[in-house]
Amino acid sequence: MRMMRLFFLLLLPLTSLVAASKEITYSLYIYLNGVELGVYKIPYNLGGALNLDSSGFRDAVYPYLNDVGIGEMNEFLYGQNSTFASSEEDNYSTPLSSDVGEIVVDYDDGAKALYVWMPDAYLNAKFFDKKSQEYTVPLIEHGKTSGYLNVTYGHKIFHRFYRELNIPKNQDFANLDLSLNVKDFVFQGFLYAASTNPGIINRGNLILTKDFEEMKARLAIGDQGSYSFGLQNSIPLLGVSLCRGMNVFVNPTISSASRSEFFLNAPMKVEVFVDGILYQTMELPAGPHLLQNFPIIQGLNNVKLRITNPIGLVQTISLNSFYEPNLLPQYETEYFVTAGFPNYSQQGFNYDYQFYKPTLMASLRYGFYNNFTLGTYLQGNSTGAFFGGQAVYEYSAVRALFDFGFSAPKDREISSKMRLALSKGLLSTAPKLSFDYEFSIEAQEKYFSYLQAPVLPNPLYLSFAARLAKKLPWDIKSSVTASYNLDRQSRDTYVAQFKLEKTFMSSFLARFLLVFKGKDLRPMGVTSWKNDYFFTFGIDYVPKDSGFKVSTDYNQDLDAFNANAVYSAPVRGDTKIDANIGGSFLQKGASGTGYLNYTGQRFSAGVSQYLANGPITFNLPDFPTTRNSSLAVTQFNAGTALAFADGFVAISRPIEDSFALVLSKKNERMRYIRAYKENFKDRYNESFYAMPAVVPSLKSYKETDINVDIYKKGSWTVDVSEHMKVRPTYRSGTLIEPRTIVLKASSKPLRKIFNRED
Template identity: 25%
Template sequence: MRKLGWFFYIFIFVYVCFASLNIEAVLRVVVNGQVKGDFIVSITPDKDILVTEDFLRSIGLKKPFRAKKKTGLISLNSIKDLNFSVNEKKALLEITVDPRLLTPTNVAIKRKREIHELEYLKDNAFYLNYYLRYYADDHLNNETFNGNFEAALRLEELLFYSDLSYAKSESVNSLHRLSSSITIDKPDKLHRVVIGDFSATSGELGSNLLLGGVKIERNFSLNPYLLRYPNLGIEGVLETPSTVEVYLNGALYQRLELPPGPFRIENLPAMPGSGKITLIIRDALGKETVIERPFYIPSRMLGQGVTEYSLAFGFRREDIGKENFHYGRAALLGYMRRGLTDYLTMGLRAEVDDEIANAGVEATTSLFSKAEMRFSTALSQKEGEAGYAGSLGINIPTQKRISLGFTLRKFSKEYTDLLETNNSSLNWAVRVSFSVGPQGSISSVFSWNKNHDNSKTKALSIHYHRPFLKVGNIFLTFQRQWLTSKTEDIFTFGILLPLGKSRYASLQHTSRVGQQNSTLSLSKNPPRGPGVGYRLQVNRNQHDSSGEWRGYGRVEYHHEFGHLIGEYQKTENLGSISLGARGALVVAGGEVHPSAPIYDGFALVDTGLKGAKVRLGGQFMGETSESGKLVVPGLVSYYDNPISISANDLPMEFTLKESTKHVAPYYRSGGIVKFEIGRLNAVEGKIFWIEKEKKVPVEFAGLDINVEGKKIESVTGEKGFFYIEGLKSGRYPAHIFKDGKECRFTLFVPESKEPFINVGDIVCK
C-alpha cells in the first residue's frame, strides 16, 4: 500500500512536469491572407502561441505590442485585436489582426524620368537658324526684305548664343545684334549661370529688365521631373493583400500590389491647380473599395526644404533692335523663395541701382489644402523719398465646380521700382468661374483701378464657353469698360469646328458701338514633320455706314530641310504678298546638315540606312538621307524625348537592335543618336573536312553556329551544302559533327548589299 502511494505521487509529478512543457513547431504563418514565411513558435498546452519580438516585427506588427510575456516570450492570446488558429495537418498558423496594428507601407511613386534611362545630349555642335521674308504689294512695289538669324554653339559645358536681325527697303538697310550670351548649366544641381544679355526680375512688386551682365539662378527647368511642389499623397488601410489602382484626375497612373496594413502613396506628379486622387482597391476576396481625395496645389508653393533663387547684376540694355551695344545704368536684382513647410513658402526680394532701392518680402500659404493666399509687401526709396506697396491674392477653388479669386494691390505715390512706371494708387479684382456640366462654363472678372491723379477705371468681362456638336466649341464674351470720359461695350461671338485631319473652320463676330467685325476662317495646322498647312480667311469690317472686305491666304510647307511660307492679303484697294523661308544649318559630328528650324534642342539621328522613317513622340519627322542621317528638331531640353524607328518600316533583310531612344538635350543643344541597324543575309556554301589527307564533303551532318551567345542549329545536305538565314556580317564560331566525329571552325560572313552570300568552300581542319 505504501509502494502504491509512492507510485501515485511519482505519476502526478511526471504528469505535471510534462503537461507544463511547451512544444516547439515550425509553422507557415499567414497574416490577414498574406503568407509571411515559415517560423519556429512555441505551443503551450492550453493552445496559446508564444513568440519573440523579432517574430512580431517579421510578420509586420509595429511597436508597442502591448502583450503579456511568458518565460520571456510574448503570448499571442494577450495581444488585443489579434486572433489566430492553428491547422495541425497543414502546419499552418493563420493570424487575423486589426490592420492598423501592422507596419505602414510607404510607396514613393517613381516619376517618368526615373523610369526611363535618359541619354543626355550635349555634343560639341553648332546650328544657325534663319528666317528670310520678302514683302511687296501685288504690283511688286514697296519691296522689303527681312532676315532673322540665330546661332548657338555648344563647346563642352559652355553654350554660346547670339541672334541678329536684318532689314532692307528703299529707306532702310540695317543689321542689328539683338542679344548675346554664354550659358553654363548644371542640371544635377539645378544651377544656371548666364553671362551676357538676359532678362532679370526681382519678383512680385518688382521690375523685369533686360540686362547685360551676369545672372546666377536655381532653375527648375533643368530637371522638370523634380518634385518641387508640396508632396501630394493619399493614405488608407488594407485588411488583406490588395491591388490598388491609382487614378490622377480620372486617368490611371499606376497599379500597385500592397500588403495588408496602413499605407501611404506619395510623390504623385500633380501640377498646380485643383484635382482629385482616386484609389480603386480590390482585396483578396474580390471586394472593391473606392477612396477619393480632392486636392489643390497653389502655383507659387514650394515643397518643404525646396529653394529657388535668382541674382542678376548688369547694365540695362537699351534701344534693342536699334543700337548694337547701347547699355545704360547698372542694376542689381534678386529674389529667394523657400518652402518652410508644405503649407508655407516665404521669400525675399530686392532691386537697386544708383538712384533707386527697392526691397520686400512675400509669403504664399495653403489654407486647409483648399485655397491659396499670397501676400507681398515692399518699400522703396528714391532721392530721399520713401514709398510702400502691398499686394494680396486669394484663390479658392471649391468642390462644386466653382472657383473664386481676389487680388488687391496698393501703391503709395512715392513708391517706385527700377522701371519707374508706378501710376496706380489702388486696384483690385474679383474673379468667379463655375462649370455647368455639359452646358459649358462661365467665368467673370471685375476690376477697379484708381490712379494717383484720382482718375478711375472699371472693367467687367463675362465669358461663356460650351461644347458644340460634340466636337467643336462655341463661346460668347461680353466686356464693359468704364473709362474716364465714356463707357464702352464689346460683344464677341465665336464658333470653332474641327473637320478632321487637323482641319478647322471658325467664325467670329465682334460688335461695339459704331463698328461690326466678322471673320470666317478655314485652316489646317501644319505637322511637326513634313506636310502642308494653310489658312484661308475672309473678313468684313463695318464702320457706321461704310464697310470693307478683306481676304487673307497663307500656305506653309514643311520639309525635313526647312519650311516655305507664302501669304497673300487683299483689301478692296490694296493687295500684298509675302514669301518666306526658314530652316537651320547644323554642324555635328564633323558634318553639315540642313534642317527645319531648331527652337530648343535637336538630335542627329544616325541609322546608316537610307530611307529609315524617324518619329519623335510618335509623330513622323522624316526619312534618313543617303548617308543614313536625319536632323530631328523640336526636342525640349531636359525632358524625355522618345525618338523611334519602327522595325516594320525597314526592309525584311534588316534588323533593329533598339527601336526607341529616350534622349534629353541640354538647353539649345543636341547630339548624335545612333540606331544600330544590321543587314540580315542568307548565307550558303559547302563544308569539307580532311579524311586520309583528302578533302571530303561533310554530308548530312549537324551544324551549330553561335550568334551573340545563341545557338543556331542546322544540317548540311549533299556535297556538304549548307544554307542559313538571318546572319549579319561578322565572324561566328561554328561546330560540325557526324557519327561521333566533330570539327570546329569560324564562319566568316563578309559585308554585302546582296541578300544572298555564297561563302564558297570551307575546309574544317
C-alpha cells in the first residue's frame, strides 16, 4: 500500500502541469417533452455521470423555457449538484422517486439519448411553435387492463470472514414483483424470500394507488413512505395518503424514509460516492440505516448511494442535499396527508405492524410568489407530537432557507431546532456568478427528536458549515468545504475538505479529495485536539465514442484501492452485454472484481465479484474510524417478466415502470415486427413468432414516439413502417396493433419516415 500511495502522490502534480484541454463529452440526442431538439455535447463527469449543468445542455433546452421554467430547471440542476445519472443507468432503470408533475430526465446510454420532461407551464411559445411543425401521428391509449410480474433469482457466495460475521457461506434470494393496472387503479405487490441467517420471507409493500392527473394528486392505500421536508422525518406506514405535486413513488425494494435514513428490504451491496468519488463499498443488512455521523458534511456534499440488490437490479438514492432550498412557482400548492400505523420496528426488517400507534403525518407548501415559499408540517402518534415550518426566499444572488421545528415526545419537555442556510440565487433574474457558495448554521436543544425515534441527548448544540466552488485557471474545478460542531461538553469537532478535478488529453479525468478532521478529546477537562487527515484520488480514462472506460480510486482512510475496466456492447437490437474486470484492495483483503451482465429483450442475467466491508450501518462514530473485515462476494442473478395488456401476454426482461406490447394485426400474428422508440432503429425490440414485441422502458405520463417496422412474410424486407405516440399512465401497458389504427379527427395522415442508422 505504501508504494500505491507514493504512486498516486507522484501522479497528482503531473496533472496540474498539463495544459488545459477540452472536456470529455458525449454527443447525445436531446428530447424535450418528446420533441427532438438536436445533437449536443454533454460533458462526462465523475463516476461515469453526465454534467447537465453545462453549456451543451443549456444551449439545447433553455431557449424553450420561460422565466419560471428557467428557475425550475436551475433548481433541478442545483439539487442534482450538476450531476444527473451514471451511464450505467440505462433507459430500463428507474429513479428512486418520480413526480408526475415536475422535471424528469432519463438517459438512454445505448441510444445516447437524453429525454427531458417538464410541465407545459414551464415552456415558452418557441417550443410550441417547434412542436406544431411536427407531423401529427396517432396517440395510442394505454390498455384498460395491464400489468406485469417480475420474477428474479439471486445467489451469493461469501468467501472470507463470513463466519466471524455469522453469515451463511451461501445465500439464495427470490423475488416476485407484481403490478396490476385496471382502469388506472394500480395495485403493487412484492414478495421476497432469502436463506439468510435466519431465513426470511417478506411479503414487502402492498399498495393501491389512484392518480388524478389534472389535479396532480394521488390517493394511495397500503404500505407506503411519506414525503418530508425541513426538520421532519418520515416512517413507513400501513395507511391512507392523499398528496399533490410531490415525490410519492414507492419502490418495493428501497425506500428513503427521510433525509437522514433509508430502509432496505433485503441485504444489499451499497456503494457510497462522495462528490463523484467512490468512498466505500459495503454489504448492508436489511432494515433501517441511519445517516447520523455520516463521514461527510451534511447538506453540502454530493452523495449518492448506488444500491445493488441480490438479484442484480441497481438503483440510486441521492443524498446530495439534506436541506434543498426549493421554491414553488407562484400560486402552486404541494401537500401530503397520510394516516395509518407504523409497519416496521428497529429490531428487524420484517414488517411489524404497530396498530397501537395510530400515526398522522401532514405537510403543506405554498408559493406566494415565484421567489417566496412557505411550508408547515405536523406529525404525531402515541410517542409524541412534532411540528414546524420552512420559509424560502430569494433576492438577487442570495437564496435563503429558514427551517424551524419543535418536538414534544412523550414524557419529555418540548425541544426545538433551527437551521438557516444561504446559497446562490437560481431564478432567471439572479445575476450570474462565477462561483457557487453555500453557508448554513444549525442550533438545537439537547432533546430535540424525531417521530418514532429514540429520545437521546444530542451532544451538539451549534453547527456551522460552508462550501465554495469555483473553476480555476487551466479549467481546474475546485471546491472547499468545511464544518465546525460545538459540543455540549466542549468536545468540538471539525471537518474540512479540498477537492480538485481536471480533464486532460481529452480522455482522462483526474480527481483529488483531501479531508482534514479533528476532535477535542478533552482528557481531564483540558483542551487536547486529535487531528487526522486522509485523501482519495483517482483517474478515469474514457476514449471517445468507444463504449470503454477505465477507472481507479484510492481511499487512504480505508486503505482501499479499486481499479476496473468497463465495456458495454450491443448484441442485437435492445440487447446488450456489459463487462467489467478489475481488482480491489480493502484493509486486510484483496480480490479480483468485476461483472458480466446480459440485458436481453426477454430476460436478464449476470455474475459479479466484489469486495466490501462487513455488515455495518452508517450510524458510526467519527473517531476512530471503524474498520471491518473485508468480505469477498460472488453473486449470480437472473430475471424475467410476464407482461400483459388487454388480453395479450409476452415475456420481457424485468420491467420497472410502463411498457408497450406491439403485435401484427389479427390475421397475421406470425408476421415479424420490430418496434423502437423515436428513430433509434438499431435499438429495436422484436416479436418472437406470435409473441408480441415488448418495449419495456416507457415512463409514466411521458409521451414517447414509437416506430414499428412490419416485415414481409418469409423475408427480411420491410413491408411497411408506421409511426405513433404513446402516453402511458402510472405503471400501465399499451397495446399497439399497427395497420388497425383509427386516426383522430385532428390527426394528419401518416407519413413514411426515414430512420436514422445509429
